Amino acid sequence: MSAPILQVENLVTAFDTDAGRMTAVDGISFEVPRGRTLGIVGESGCGKSVTAFSITRLLPQPHGQILEGSIRFEGRDLASLPVEEMQRIRGNDISMIFQEPMTALNPVQTVGKQLAEAILLHTACSKADVLARSIDMMKKVRIPAPEQRLNEYPHQLSGGMRQRVMIAMALINTPKLLIADEPTTALDVTVQAQILELIADLQKEMGMSVILITHDLGVIAEVCDEVAVMYAGRIVEQASVFDLFANPRHAYTQGLLESIPRLDSKPKTLLKAIPGNVPGIADFKPGCRFAERSGREHTEAHLNQRPAFVEISPNHFVENCPVCIS
Amino acid sequence: MSLLTVQNLQQHFPVRGGLLRRSVASCKAVDGVSFSLGAGETLGLVGESGCGKTTLGKSIVRLLKPTAGKIEFDGQDITAASSGELRPMRRHVQMIFQDPAESLNPRHTVRDILDEPFIVQKLGSKDERRKWVLDLLDKVGLPASAMDRFPFEFSGGQRQRIGIARAIALKPKLIVCDEPVSALDVSVQSQVLNLLLDLQRDMGLSYLFIAHGLSVVKHMSDRVAVMYLGKIVELAPAEELYHHPRHAYTKALLDAIPVPDPAKRRKRELLQGDVPSPINPPAGCAFGHRMKHPQWQASVGMDLTLKEVSPGHWVQPCPCCTQ
Numbered sequence: 001m002s003a004p005i006l007q008v009e010n011l012v013t014a015f016d017t018d019a020g021r022m023t024a025v026d027g028i029s030f031e032v033p034r035g036r037t038l039g040i041v042g043e044s045g046c047g048k049s050v051t052a053f054s055i056t057r058l059l060p061q062p063h064g065q066i067l068e069g070s071i072r073f074e075g076r077d078l079a080s081l082p083v084e085e086m087q088r089i090r091g092n093d094i095s096m097i098f099q100e101p102m103t104a105l106n107p108v109q110t111v112g113k114q115l116a117e118a119i120l121l122h123t124a125c126s127k128a129d130v131l132a133r134s135i136d137m138m139k140k141v142r143i144p145a146p147e148q149r150l151n152e153y154p155h156q157l158s159g160g161m162r163q164r165v166m167i168a169m170a171l172i173n174t175p176k177l178l179i180a181d182e183p184t185t186a187l188d189v190t191v192q193a194q195i196l197e198l199i200a201d202l203q204k205e206m207g208m209s210v211i212l213i214t215h216d217l218g219v220i221a222e223v224c225d226e227v228a229v230m231y232a233g234r235i236v237e238q239a240s241v242f243d244l245f246a247n248p249r250h251a252y253t254q255g256l257l258e259s260i261p262r263l264d265s266k267p268k269t270l271l272k273a274i275p276g277n278v279p280g281i282a283d284f285k286p287g288c289r290f291a292e293r294s295g296r297e298h299t300e301a302h303l304n305q306r307p308a309f310v311e312i313s314p315n316h317f318v319e320n321c322p323v324c325i326s
Numbered sequence: 327m328s329l330l331t332v333q334n335l336q337q338h339f340p341v342r343g344g345l346l347r348r349s350v351a352s353c354k355a356v357d358g359v360s361f362s363l364g365a366g367e368t369l370g371l372v373g374e375s376g377c378g379k380t381t382l383g384k385s386i387v388r389l390l391k392p393t394a395g396k397i398e399f400d401g402q403d404i405t406a407a408s409s410g411e412l413r414p415m416r417r418h419v420q421m422i423f424q425d426p427a428e429s430l431n432p433r434h435t436v437r438d439i440l441d442e443p444f445i446v447q448k449l450g451s452k453d454e455r456r457k458w459v460l461d462l463l464d465k466v467g468l469p470a471s472a473m474d475r476f477p478f479e480f481s482g483g484q485r486q487r488i489g490i491a492r493a494i495a496l497k498p499k500l501i502v503c504d505e506p507v508s509a510l511d512v513s514v515q516s517q518v519l520n521l522l523l524d525l526q527r528d529m530g531l532s533y534l535f536i537a538h539g540l541s542v543v544k545h546m547s548d549r550v551a552v553m554y555l556g557k558i559v560e561l562a563p564a565e566e567l568y569h570h571p572r573h574a575y576t577k578a579l580l581d582a583i584p585v586p587d588p589a590k591r592r593k594r595e596l597l598q599g600d601v602p603s604p605i606n607p608p609a610g611c612a613f614g615h616r617m618k619h620p621q622w623q624a625s626v627g628m629d630l631t632l633k634e635v636s637p638g639h640w641v642q643p644c645p646c647c648t649q
Contacts, residue, residue: 043511043512043513044511158600159600160600161600188374188375188538188601189374189538189539189540189579189582189583190374190578190579190582190596190597191374191600192582192584193581193582193584193594193596193597194596194597194598196584197594197596215511215512216512216584217512217586218583218584218585218586219584220586221584221585221586221587221588221590221591222584222585222588222591241588242588242589245586245587245588245589246589255513256512256513257586259512259513259515259516260512260515260516260541260586261516261519261541261542261544261545261546262541262545262585262586263540263541263544263568263580263583263585264568265545267544267545267546267547267548267564267565268368268523268545268546268547268548269545270520270523270524271516271519271520271545272516273513273516273517273520274513274514274516274517275517277481277483277484277511277514278481278511278513278514293513
């Protein structure tokens with residue numbers, strides 16, 4: 001197998017706030033294999049979006065900073081790349097789609113103008129070429145009557161159509177890596193299914209790699225090859241999708257999988273719930289962060305010392321808290 | 327006898343336009359819905375955004391005045407009751423909202439929030455009410471110390487518990503739960519669902535459980551109604567609906583749900599298009615129209631009242647979507 005397209009090593013991202021420095025992503029490492037899809041799953045505040053913004057270097061400035069670690073993409077470290085070089089990569093080799101297409105698209109510019117901007121930022125081409133490429137891309141994302149849609153504004157489109165426009169913008173320069181941050185969360189299930197299939201089809205066609213960020217284990221199971229489970233700023237478990245669902249090792253992953261209602265479960269029976277709440281960033285502990293919700297006895301040492309991230313079986317990694325791993 | 331009976335309920339909103347803001351069209355958010363709900367029963371209501379499920383919930387608790395049809399609660403016709411006439415009924419019908427951050431007054435302490443139902447209904451002395459509030463907090467799993475804190479001091483899951491405590495304060499018979507867990511984190515959703523199940527068992531509550539996630543609805547409900555563009559297209563016991571869906575829309579909805587098991591990946595039949603606007607909806611079967619079904623024309627002008635196809639299983643009888 002060829003080298004991974006992206007290698008993240010010990011990434012630490014923090015925000016400077018009035019209350020001090022808050023470490024949102026606390027030393028995570030992962031790889032994205034070429035042409036494959038890595039899913040990052042976690043709940044609100046676990047750092048999954050901050051990870052995406054770190055890779056694309058879109059952290060809010062000047063508060064958000066990458067403090068440590070490297071993000072290797074095609075032999076270059078994105079974490080330390082000058083801003084101008086990063087701009088050449090962003091939207092060209094690496095693109096991103098966001099959760100809410102209504103806020104990510106410019107409401108006072110036509111779809112066509114926004115697509116043209118994405119092209120012209122990275123390649124010099126004639127008006128006719130821009131139009132041809134735009135129409136071609138609109139067809140690829142299966143927008144009916146593309147010539148007409150190019151002259152419309154985002155508010156004239158439905159939620160599903162807007163997300164298609166976002167995807168068209170992201171893919172118009174045939175990126176090598178697409179980062180999709182909760183791309184279907186704002187959509188209805190039937191439209192979600194359309195969009196997920198569209199991303200998968202285009203991935204096959206264009207041979208790109210994808211990082212899919214979501215809180216929905218169902219979406220992960222349907223489309224990802226590899227999965228990283230994040231909790232409170234760290235990756236607690238990472239494996240191939242089949243391995244992770246069949247054989248979850250960390251108490252948090254197990255708890256998540258058991259707590260979701262399934263179509264084939266018996267109605268009106270109590271679900272296995274994870275007690276407590278997702279910890280806020282100010283309450284992150286140095287040691288095992290899932291300790292207080294795990295319902296298992298942790299010693300002082302488990303709470304104060306960070307568990308190592310180890311390969312527990314081939315290609316299956318966990319944050320090795322001896323209490324949370326079974 | 328049913329606790330709640332809804333007959334041919336319609337909730338239309340005028341669409342105003344032009345210089346004089348005259349009504350130029352009407353948005354048929356709920357367009358002829360009938361069902362009944364028994365004591366202690368949960369009816370799930372599922373559908374995509376804009377299908378009218380929230381409007382239906384609001385009409386039933388009479389936050390809206392229905393355009394036509396009939397709502398009967400506990401043997402009493404409340405369709406056109408005035409707000410004064412509704413007050414005694416309000417004790418028995420409560421609502422839980424999707425976003426607890428927006429449905430709790432940020433300037434009120436938890437105690438004020440939970441006290442208010444009693445004050446409105448003129449119940450109890452100050453001391454009695456304090457005791458009741460403490461009981462409520464205990465019932466929904468919040469510490470007594472929560473009483474003097476403000477909603478913003480709580481996490482999403484805890485705030486939803488406050489919303490639930492407010493809803494059960496007056497020991498209602500029916501609670502309309504409008505997407506009660508969709509704003510919550512996955513690991514917290516199951517806690518809140520369990521709490522709702524526990525309270526139903528302890529207090530004999532009936533729920534109208536509205537959500538867009540079919541797996542959550544199926545888990546919580548005895549029977550499930552599937553709504554599309556203002557109409558119920560199928561209504562059946564939860565297991566029956568899941569195992570033997572009859573309407574094409576129900577099938578599509580079930581098929582679109584991502585299954586959290588990679589071993590069950592499958593090629594899907596994808597629905598095309600989006601939910602149409604409820605302003606000037608198509609005639610006949612709205613879903614057949616979206617699917618451009620060859621038989622759709624035949625449904626125009628047909629009586630599309632739900633028909634019982636097997637015991638308790640009701641389907642809209644249209645030639646395009648139900649074979």
